Amino acid sequence: MDAVIGTGNDAVTQVAVTQTASSDHLTVENLIKIFGAVRAVDDVSFHVAPGEFLTLLGPSGSGKTTLLRMIGGFENADAGRIVLDGQDVEHLPPNKRNIGVVFQKYALFPHLTVFENVAFALRRRHIGRGEIAGRVGEALDLVSLAGLAERYPRQLSGGQQQRVALARAFVFHPDILLMDEPLGALDKQLRERMQREIRALQKKIGITTVYVTHDQTEAMTMSDRIAVMNNGRIEQIGDPNDLYERPTTEFVAGFVGDSNLLDCSVKTYADGIVVVRLDTGGEARCHAKDAALGPAKFLIRPEKLRLDTRLVEGIGSINALPCIVAAATYVGDYTLYDVTVGTTLVTVKQYNREGETRFAAGATANLSWAIGDCGLVR
Amino acid sequence: MIAPAALLVGVLFLLPIGRLFGMSLDYPNWTTAFFAGLFSSSVYVKSLWATLRVSVFVVLGCLMFGYPIGYLLATCRAKLRPYLALTVLLPFWTSILVRNFAWMYLLQRHGTVNELLQSIGIIDQPLRLMFNEFGVVLGMTNALLPFMVLPIYVAIQSQDEAFLEAAGSLGAGPSVAFLKVTFPLSLPGIYAGTLLVFATALGFFVTPALLGGGKVLVAATYITYEIEILLNWPGAAAASIVLLGIILIVVAAYMRVVTIERLSGADDAMA
Numbered sequence: 219m220d221a222v223i224g225t226g227n228d229a230v231t232q233v234a235v236t237q238t239a240s241s242d243h244l245t246v247e248n249l250i251k252i253f254g255a256v257r258a259v260d261d262v263s264f265h266v267a268p269g270e271f272l273t274l275l276g277p278s279g280s281g282k283t284t285l286l287r288m289i290g291g292f293e294n295a296d297a298g299r300i301v302l303d304g305q306d307v308e309h310l311p312p313n314k315r316n317i318g319v320v321f322q323k324y325a326l327f328p329h330l331t332v333f334e335n336v337a338f339a340l341r342r343r344h345i346g347r348g349e350i351a352g353r354v355g356e357a358l359d360l361v362s363l364a365g366l367a368e369r370y371p372r373q374l375s376g377g378q379q380q381r382v383a384l385a386r387a388f389v390f391h392p393d394i395l396l397m398d399e400p401l402g403a404l405d406k407q408l409r410e411r412m413q414r415e416i417r418a419l420q421k422k423i424g425i426t427t428v429y430v431t432h433d434q435t436e437a438m439t440m441s442d443r444i445a446v447m448n449n450g451r452i453e454q455i456g457d458p459n460d461l462y463e464r465p466t467t468e469f470v471a472g473f474v475g476d477s478n479l480l481d482c483s484v485k486t487y488a489d490g491i492v493v494v495r496l497d498t499g500g501e502a503r504c505h506a507k508d509a510a511l512g513p514a515k516f517l518i519r520p521e522k523l524r525l526d527t528r529l530v531e532g533i534g535s536i537n538a539l540p541c542i543v544a545a546a547t548y549v550g551d552y553t554l555y556d557v558t559v560g561t562t563l564v565t566v567k568q569y570n571r572e573g574e575t576r577f578a579a580g581a582t583a584n585l586s587w588a589i590g591d592c593g594l595v596r
Numbered sequence: 597m598i599a600p601a602a603l604l605v606g607v608l609f610l611l612p613i614g615r616l617f618g619m620s621l622d623y624p625n626w627t628t629a630f631f632a633g634l635f636s637s638s639v640y641v642k643s644l645w646a647t648l649r650v651s652v653f654v655v656l657g658c659l660m661f662g663y664p665i666g667y668l669l670a671t672c673r674a675k676l677r678p679y680l681a682l683t684v685l686l687p688f689w690t691s692i693l694v695r696n697f698a699w700m701y702l703l704q705r706h707g708t709v710n711e712l713l714q715s716i717g718i719i720d721q722p723l724r725l726m727f728n729e730f731g732v733v734l735g736m737t738n739a740l741l742p743f744m745v746l747p748i749y750v751a752i753q754s755q756d757e758a759f760l761e762a763a764g765s766l767g768a769g770p771s772v773a774f775l776k777v778t779f780p781l782s783l784p785g786i787y788a789g790t791l792l793v794f795a796t797a798l799g800f801f802v803t804p805a806l807l808g809g810g811k812v813l814v815a816a817t818y819i820t821y822e823i824e825i826l827l828n829w830p831g832a833a834a835a836s837i838v839l840l841g842i843i844l845i846v847v848a849a850y851m852r853v854v855t856i857e858r859l860s861g862a863d864d865a866m867a
Binding site for chain 2 (some may be wrong): 290291292311313317319321322323325326327328329338339342343384387390396451506
């Protein structure tokens with residue numbers, strides 16, 4: 219809690235109390251947005267540190283775009299606070315918030331050249347002609363578009379337009395960069411390249427960024443932290459490793475990365491290890507923090523599973539169950555096996571390496587994995 | 597593929613024009629005397645200047661009133677739009693004769709406008725609002741307004757909202773965003789509306805005839821005079837051909853200045 223009190227000579231004694239850490243660049247508190255009967259954003263709160271790259275990740279309708287638009291000032295909040303660089307901004311229109319926005323369809327001004335598009339914000343700030351030329355040139359260099367300044371947007375490819383949109387958004391050094399699924403319209407190769415370029419650029423300029431996407435790979439590769447959203451709420455917020463290895467809800471476990479979620483019930487708990495009985499048959503062990511017994515979901519990622527020809531019992535720090543291979547799909551760098559454990563279908567991802575056994579449909583196999591490679595999700 | 601359409605254009609359009617051209621050359625006598633006759637006095641030339649002058653003012657009037665209406669129509673709340681559209685379209689669907697008589701009722705010496713202004717005390721004597729170019733321009737502007745409003749409406753309405761949001765995010769307030777983004781992107785609508793209004797105004801007859809009361813001579817009323825009073829069909833045909841030629845030249849010159857691409861807005865705001 220910070221308290222600022224004015225001196226006795228002032229007519230008014232000011233007391234400003236904040237609960238946010240003074241190092242937070244953006245703070246969103248209890249934000250709510252309702253469209254008719256739907257709570258598009260349902261009591262959302264989070265902080266973003268200066269220079270941090272935070273991604274709002276979720277399926278369509280999760281509220282991530284609405285949330286981003288509220289931060290930008292394009293939608294009014296029905297309740298809640300938005301604090302940007304120490305200032306309450308939820309009552310301010312977008313043009314007073316000092317934000318840079320990259321829209322999904324870029325929204326480049328078609329009647330202006332690339333130069334004028336990028337210079338647009340600078341001209342609004344009454345910056346001298348020479349300085350504008352210099353800064354626009356720098357920005358275009360940073361996005362590798364030097365030499366295209368006199369073209370019109372319609373003469374550029376999708377990737378080039380995307381870069382102009384980016385240059386236009388950061389050239390005037392806004393407090394924060396907001397990006398709404400900017401790579402959706404690009405093909406896979408270009409998209410992956412742009413992901414790396416955007417991230418590198420963001421780190422280089424050091425600008426606080428909030429990024430929206432439904433693509434979890436994109437979120438994982440680019441972000442410092444990810445907020446996974448579902449039905450207007452943040453289910454979990456953490457760095458990519460946290461979300462992948464320690465998902466706290468079933469939704470996050472299923473949405474981030476591939477997963478096998480098996481119904482089970484917790485039987486015993488001792489020394490940080492639980493023993494569960496899988497509904498589909500058999501027992502398994504994993505690490506857990508609490509001792510709550512009863513039904514839960516057992517999570518094992520496909521790449522953590524191992525198939526062997528020799529059937530063994532699970533012992534020590536290894537879980538093992540017999541299974542039957544239902545299907546094998548060769549993907550190139552790996553092979554996906556669908557195996558049945560009891561009555562449940564489990565996906566196994568095996569990287570294709572010399573010496574790895576290939577299994578055909580119908581074969582019996584031993585499914586094993588380390589205790590540390592699985593977990594409970596409620 | 598275009599053969600049926602070409603045939604249609606040929607029969608319905610080129611044939612009558614051809615016949616008119618023949619009439620102006622006094623088929624079967626084949627003389628250019630009637631064309632020369634047009635310029636024997638200054639009457640026809642004066643009527644051409646009047647036509648041009650009136651048409652330019654009508655375009656300006658339509659721009660002045662039509663742009664705000666088109667803008668409002670494009671940016672108003674969806675619930676309001678049908679009612680606003682009706683205020684533009686309802687007169688459009690009313691007979692032009694009826695509308696002109698309504699204007700006469702309003703503008704005449706002891707009409708509504710003069711009575712109102714006199715009763716408030718703004719004027720002592722009734723103003724001459726009719727039977728002059730002012731009344732004609734007013735009536736024609738009213739009649740041709742939808743031709744300006746609709747293209748402008750389309751040009752503004754079709755702009756992606758993201759443009760204005762982008763302008764806002766870059767620091768532009770509402771008026772700056774309008775000046776720098778909405779207005780430039782609506783130019784194709786202005787070009788289209790201007791051309792429609794101007795070309796139509798050049799050939800306009802009913803309003804100059806009624807609200808002009810015989811005192812305003814434009815090309816159309818001149819041609820009518822030649823037919824009805826002087827029974828000079830070849831002369832009237834010659835005058836028509838000259839007017840048609842002028843309109844074609846004006847349109848061609850306009851197209852040069854504003855390329856067809858811009859008119860259809862194909863390259864601009866539709867992205």
